[in-house]
Amino acid sequence: MSISWLYLLLACLCVIASCHHVPGHEGGHDGHEHPEDDQHPAESHQESGHLPCLKIAPSSAEFAFNFYRQIASQASGKNILFSPVSISTAFMLVTLGAKGTTLDQIVSGIGFNHSVISKKEINDGFHHLLQLLNRPDAHIDLSVGNALFSTDKFPVRQEIVDDARNLFQADIMPANFQNSEDAVNQINSYIEKKTHGKLVDFLKGLDQDTKMVLVNYIFMKGYWEKPFIPEFTWKRDFFVNNKTTVQVDMMERTGYYSSYHDKELGCEVVRIPYQGSASALFILPEEGKLNQVEQALGRETLLKWETSAEEWFLDLSLPKVSLRTSVDVKEIFQGLGVTEVFTDYANLSVFTEQCPLKISKAIHKAHLNIHENGTEAVATTFIEAVPQMDPPDLTFNKPFLLLIVEHLTRAILFMGRIVNPNEP
CATH class of the missing domain: 2.30.39.10 (Alpha-1-antitrypsin, domain 1)
Known part of the structure; x- marks a missing residue:
């Protein structure tokens, strides 16, 4: 059986102040008031507990910790950096085309239990999450997005295209995979643009049988509320x-x-x-x-x-700190029990009526920069009263x-x- 390949690329940039159907498969408080510090992630917005993104928050957090421990067990003594949001969102794109055991393994691998939360609730949660993270009034430079690169010679079902665009804010991009060099340049240019030039030449090459490439990116640029001098x-x-x-x-x-x-x-x-x-x-x-x-x-x-x-x-x-990391997500996911989607038994038949698909590669690269003020020169004056003690x-x-x-x-x-x- 001929198997075609799907690439999953996760372009994560963190700049912080100073992201085939197979037969047999079924589808102590100091007294000073600091209001800006009183609000903690777990405590804030309690009145918003009904928000769709908060329904997925506990499972998403557990996925982050599980993924971290899996990397840590294989990278003793090394720097680690990854974006849980980037990785889980990318694999949610994959679930749009998955069925059967392939779907169940992915959903479980990114932390969800179908008996507790439905696929629709998960989709709605990620849709809402992307809306909030990309809100223009967030007072922080943060953007998260996706792209689906495909070819007319391998048409993706229209309902998948619509869901990718509407649920996950995905850009739908035509690509000529028969000209591998042009396709690589197109994808790299997209990632470079979305990460503001911080991730360049992300992809080195494509397999000759590649039919589709999914990309997720996250870009963050933040400035300390109280900058260092x-x-x-x-x-x-x-x-x-x-x-x-x-x-x-x-x-x-x-x-x-x-x-x-x-x-x-x-x-x-x-x-x-x-x-x-x-x-x-x-x-x-x-x-x-x-x-x-x-x-x-x-x-x-x-x-x-x-x-x-x-x-x-x-x-x-x-x-x-200024570092760059690369993670083989495929290897880490296999350690989390997500195996079938990378094999010839992968059931990604919802994507297309044509030849079977499996994920060939899943790559995650990240860049971290921590310094005094931010990633751009800014003039900041900050005055703070301090006690007379060491x-x-x-x-x-x-x-x-x-x-x-x-x-x-x-x-x-x-x-x-x-x-x-x-x-x-």
Whole structure:
């Protein structure tokens, strides 16, 4: 049986201040008021619990943590960065054309239980999520989108095209896969444009039997609500492990931060808000506790950190980071039980009446840039009253974890582990 290939590309950019039918297959508060810090993702918008995006939030969060643990088990001692939103949205596009076991495995793999939530509720949740993340009044530069590249010689069913466009805001793009070089250039140009030039030459080549390419991208550019001052960035030691120490540019700022010391897990947690509706959660495990903290990552742990955090006056030191990562999503998904869609038994028959399809590759690339103010030069004046005392010192000078959360949707936009800030 001839099998044609479908590519799944996930172009994730995070720039933060300083994303075939087979026979037999069936279809402690300090007293100062800081209102901007009082709103936590798990606590805010309680009155909006009926929103479609909030129905998928718990399962989406569990997928993020499961995916992270799967990567961490295969990437010991390495930097990690990925966008759960990008990956899950891309595979939701795939579910438009899937049936049977193939569909069930994908839905389960991205965290959902059909006995608890219907496929329509999941679709509606992602549709609403994309609407909110792309809202123009969010006060943060954030865009998430999709594209479906196909050829007239391999027509996709019109209902699939309509659902991709209407549910997932997908651009429908004609492509000539018989001219592989032109198709690669077209897809790369699309990704480069959508990521504002930060991801260039994303795709290196296409298999000769490629019939369709699905792309998801996420772009975020945020500015710290309370920026660091470049003059207070110094060269400091960062302890990668017991044998390796590197010099990094360490940003320093003294001020009020929402933080929590988790004695049980052995880590410090600090939330740094962006201007707008998102914040970054930095987790610093104690010596020898990194694996313990990673294994404990989950919705309950995140909720404990968010609800237990209090305002503290801290002398915070955070390294500047600029790194690029690449994840073989196919390999990670197979570890999560999503296997059939990558084999000759894949049931993606809803996409087309022509030859059977399977996913050949699923690639996710990400870029992270953390610095003092943002990704563009801005003039900012910030005045903050501080107590007359020496604040506690909190220095991120050893491997730490990072989560970026959008408050309204409770979506984990990005998640990662920084082992060595100097590794590109």
